[in-house]
Amino acid sequence: MDDWFLKAHEFLYLKEEEGSDEETRFLVAALGLQEGSRVLDAPCAAGRIGVRLAHAGCQVTGVDINRRFLLLARQRFGEEGVSGSFCVMDLRRLAFRPAFDAAINWWSSFGYFSDAENLQVLQGMAAALRPGGCVAIEQPNRQWVLRRFVPGLEYGPWRLLSRWDAARERMESTWVLEEAGELKVYPMSMRWYTLTQLRRLFRRAGLVPEAAYGAYDGSPYRPSSLRLILIGRKPE
Ligand SMILES: C[S@@+](CC[C@H](N)C(=O)[O-])C[C@H]1O[C@@H](n2cnc3c(N)ncnc32)[C@H](O)[C@@H]1O
Incomplete structure (x- = not known):
């Protein structure tokens, strides 16, 4: 498959700040994040969500394939006086010990690859979780x-x-x-999964699908929802 994701314009990857606080509040609530929660932000881009999670007390590790974005993220964390760690990594080859309380793939960052590789991304996220840890995947809702x-x-x-x-x-x-x-x-080129397909992918990655949401305000997923957000848990 063409590696379009390495050549995308930065504009298409860096979301505006407006609305980011609501997205972060949603994640904190949906994933049960607390002071000290360890969060893998994959991919983190320039740290838009990661920096907010760090302000909320989380220990954030951000990964991205774009070195410039990671530099921007590191700089932003520094300027805002919060700490985080960052590494250049391909989503398809995430390599972490099972220590995270949560792993997020946020804002239209899932489905870039083949089905087999998208599963690898999810498996890598699942492998990075401690037993009982949670994953959040967020996509546009294709039905909408x-x-x-x-x-x-x-x-x-x-x-x-x-x-x-x-x-x-x-x-x-x-x-x-x-x-x-x-x-x-x-x-x-983005593979957009239906809720049923995404739940199946979660199970194949060893995750138990839990709540499905349709917007950052926490409303439940419906076919008419703008977004498709699925939370899954690694069994204890
Ligand atoms: C839509 S942006 C991420 C936005 C971020 N999660 C947020 O909520 O603001 C997608 C990111 O995926 C990164 N990316 C693309 N292909 C990747 C790959 N193969 N491995 C790791 N990161 C990748 C891009 O560099 C970009 O930062």
Whole structure:
């Protein structure tokens, strides 16, 4: 599979700060995080959520494949006076001892790879958890997106062209931006799981699926929800 995820534009990876506090409050509540909870933020990008979890008292380890993002994350943690640790790592090859209370894959960061590799990501997260620890995966809810599907959209200076590949159950997108008089093209390919499929993937990774949510306000998942958030637990 093409490694589009290594070539994506930074804009597509760095979410705006607005709404981030609500997302963090959701995670703290849904994962039962407390002062001292050890959290694996995979991938962490520039530490948007990780830094907030650190302010909430968590011991955060952030991983990402992008060294620049990790530098930004380290810098932000330093500037805000919280500690965290960071390492460059491919999501498909997470290598941690089973010590974390929680592992999160947050904001549309799941489903970048083949089904077998997406399972590897989940297995790596599960392996990093202590028995009884929790995982949170967050994706767009494909049922919501497909019901309103628009193949061409404008986002400020960006043009987004999308196609749903029904056979592979992937959203194939192309982000187009005019940069310095040149048209630059950034492809994206994301496997969007249904809730049933994601629960099955959790079980295959040795996780027990628990609550499913549809928004950062903690409302339960419904087919009409904007997001699909699934929490799973490693058995004791
Ligand atoms: C949507 S952003 C993550 C956002 C972050 N979780 C948040 O909530 O703000 C996706 C991240 O995945 C990282 N990434 C892409 N492919 C990766 C891979 N194979 N291994 C590790 N990180 C990867 C990108 O560098 C990017 O920082």
